[in-house]
Amino acid sequence: MTTNQEAFDRARSAIPGGVNSPVRAFGSVGGTPRFFVSAAGAHITDVEGRSYVDLVNSWGPAILGHAHPSVVQAVQDAAARGLSFGASTPGETELAELILARVPAVRKVRLVSTGTEATMTAIRLARGFTGRDLLVKFAGHYHGHSDGLLAEAGSGLATMAMPGSAGVTAATAAQTLVIPYNDRDAITAVFAEFGDRIAAIITEAAAANMGVVTPLPGFNAFLAETAHANGALLIVDEVLTGFRVATGGWLGLESLAGGDGYTPDLVTFGKVVGGGMPLAALGGRADIMDYLAPLGPVYQAGTLSGNPVAVAAGIATLTAADASVYERLNSAAELISDATSAALTAEGVAHTVQRAGNLFSFAFRSTVPENYVDVKAQEAFRYPAFFHSMLDSGVSLPPSVYEAWFVSAALDDSATDRILSALPGAARAAAAA
Ligand code: PMP
Numbered sequence: 363m364t365t366n367q368e369a370f371d372r373a374r375s376a377i378p379g380g381v382n383s384p385v386r387a388f389g390s391v392g393g394t395p396r397f398f399v400s401a402a403g404a405h406i407t408d409v410e411g412r413s414y415v416d417l418v419n420s421w422g423p424a425i426l427g428h429a430h431p432s433v434v435q436a437v438q439d440a441a442a443r444g445l446s447f448g449a450s451t452p453g454e455t456e457l458a459e460l461i462l463a464r465v466p467a468v469r470k471v472r473l474v475s476t477g478t479e480a481t482m483t484a485i486r487l488a489r490g491f492t493g494r495d496l497l498v499k500f501a502g503h504y505h506g507h508s509d510g511l512l513a514e515a516g517s518g519l520a521t522m523a524m525p526g527s528a529g530v531t532a533a534t535a536a537q538t539l540v541i542p543y544n545d546r547d548a549i550t551a552v553f554a555e556f557g558d559r560i561a562a563i564i565t566e567a568a569a570a571n572m573g574v575v576t577p578l579p580g581f582n583a584f585l586a587e588t589a590h591a592n593g594a595l596l597i598v599d600e601v602l603t604g605f606r607v608a609t610g611g612w613l614g615l616e617s618l619a620g621g622d623g624y625t626p627d628l629v630t631f632g633k634v635v636g637g638g639m640p641l642a643a644l645g646g647r648a649d650i651m652d653y654l655a656p657l658g659p660v661y662q663a664g665t666l667s668g669n670p671v672a673v674a675a676g677i678a679t680l681t682a683a684d685a686s687v688y689e690r691l692n693s694a695a696e697l698i699s700d701a702t703s704a705a706l707t708a709e710g711v712a713h714t715v716q717r718a719g720n721l722f723s724f725a726f727r728s729t730v731p732e733n734y735v736d737v738k739a740q741e742a743f744r745y746p747a748f749f750h751s752m753l754d755s756g757v758s759l760p761p762s763v764y765e766a767w768f769v770s771a772a773l774d775d776s777a778t779d780r781i782l783s784a785l786p787g788a789a790r791a792a793a794a795a
Contacts, residue, residue: 364409369397384518391746391761396753401428404770404777406758414758415777417698419768421760422602422633425691426682427772433637433678440674446666453677454668460680461635461645464610467598467625468645472654473668477601477632478506480642481564483654483662484628485510487644488562488595490660491653496556498563498594500543502734504571505564505599505630514540514734516571520764543569543733544578549585553592562595562627563588567603567612568718570766572737573725576718582616586624595650596624601632601642602766605680607719608688615719637679639672687771688720694769695720698781705785709793711744721766726792737764747791755784 373380381387381395388395396408404427406416416428426433440453458471474480485497485508497510504517512519512527513535519526526535539556541548543565553560563585569575582598589596604611613629627650632642645651655661666672699715699722706713712728725731726741745763752759757780760767 363411364397366394366396366408366410369409370394373397385521385760385762385765388761390521390763391749393750393753395761396758403427403429403772404774412756414753414756415773415780416758417767417769417781418758418760419770420633420638421765422606422768423636423638423679424768424770425606425634425687426637426679427770428638430679430682430772432682433675436674436678437639437671440671443670445671446669448665451668451670451673453670453673457635457673457676457680458643458645460677461631461643464605464680465613465629465645466610467613468629469648470651471643471645472651472662473673474642474644474662474664475640475666475669475672476506477599477630477642478508479664480601480630480632480644481505481511481597481599482508484597484630484644484646485562485564486662487650487653487660488597488628490658491650492561492593492595494559494561494594495537496539496560497537498539498541498549498552498560500565500569500734501540502543502572502575502737503564503566503569503599505566506601509534510538511564513538516569516734516764518762520572520734520737521762542735543575544581545733546581546584549588553588553594557592557594560589560592560594562597564597564599567598567600568607568721570602570718570721570723572734572764573723573731574716574718574721574766575731575733575737576716578732583624586626589627595627597628597630598626599630601630603718603721604629604631605634605683606691606768607721609683609685612718634679634683635676636672637675639669639675640666641669641672641676690771690773691720691769694771694773694778695722697778698722698767698769699724701782701785702789705789706792708786709789711789711793712741718766720769723766724763726763744792744795747795748788751788751791752784755780755787757781757784
């Protein structure tokens, strides 16, 4: 039998750091990363044959649980018909129509392969449409790894305490204005200084790459209002929240909650929309989307864009994700976040619980963080002990305190019980750290 350590050692001699995405290396929690071989429902199994209840779920896509039968069947059927044609297929329109039906702000959609591509293209489109150069983004928000978006980004950069990335030219970095999240004065100030040069504001629908930090009530509407008053666009990044926190994503949740009544110009999707396959999308106002080639002057293309196997997984996932799935996700999130908080409280560990619909995370501090500076001011050193105690008890959490936890609709009573019984020991470990 191969051990995780052997798998990691072998990987490290062929792959930088042994991983194809940095957070997988367990850099901030230490220890040996698990190498997985299979997953089904709520569980994932490593090379040593150990099974874990999975609260990462591929960082979001697996809302139905792993290897959901209807998704696997759709993928197998599509694969048998051919893996990729580099030409149009009817399924692409079907998936686009499912997105349109769920997100009223989106009137046309372009399919791409990763969330990084979706945001990169949305920004190029915003620049092409407005004829302006500058982009406003928030510290701690992550929108993928394209050059202009790595300044003070969350996710792996937060985990590794990297302010940005080497290899991004100063000229490119200078075109992104990074300001604090949830800070209306900062928005007003940046538009007062650069208003006629700003093409767009990009924001996570609800921030979830520095842990979960929800937008303060009315904040997203304020962004839309300010952008529009200055001839700029609002890009709402729903790569993580889209089709996960509700049928219509965070935009749908906000409008259900009484509605701020704002409309973003462009919206990006990934993760759930591809059901675990490499697929993402951008969409929005029809007049802006029609600025994309072949109709318009903004170029975007992809050999594997709208890949038929990925499209089949996306259609099957969105079709299966009905109201009952979102009810299950919400109740699982409530149960697990409440129980985790109670376990930490019982051990006297100061913490906050942040929830954006069924996405949640914890910060080891006593007041709820509203921005990246707040998030970084926590007792992050408690997380590795908490994480490893959970892992030893058979629960796989995100290997970073700066990431959200992801539930799936496959969490049944026995999986949930395993989580609940692991929590007291993990809380003790966090307290002793
Ligand atoms: N935007 C957000 C909000 C994300 O969470 C992510 C990935 N975690 C991305 C964009 C980038 O997506 P991908 O990893 O598919 O390139």
